[in-house]
Amino acid sequence: MSSNDYVKYVTQQVVKYMDTPKEQRQQQKEFKKETRTPFWSRWFGVLPISVMLWVKNRRARR
Template identity: 95%
Template structure:
């Protein structure tokens, strides 16, 4: 990818961002926050979740 292609891509993304209404950008941001996976599973996988569930079950 040449630098000219990169500049073209970045310019397109900025123009696309500027053309979308502010309300729509805020809605997209909120939707992304809601659908994001929890921090522990993103960084460490399924193991921490399984340990937490096991500990909760063990306390009962």
């Protein structure tokens, strides 16, 4: 990708962002937050979550 193509792409994205209404941008931002996977699974995978659930389950049994 040449630098000219990159500048064109960035310019298109900025114009697209500025053309969308503020309310719509806020709704999109909230939707992304709601559908995002939890921090532990994003950064460390499934194993820490399974260990955390196992520990919580053991504590609940006591």
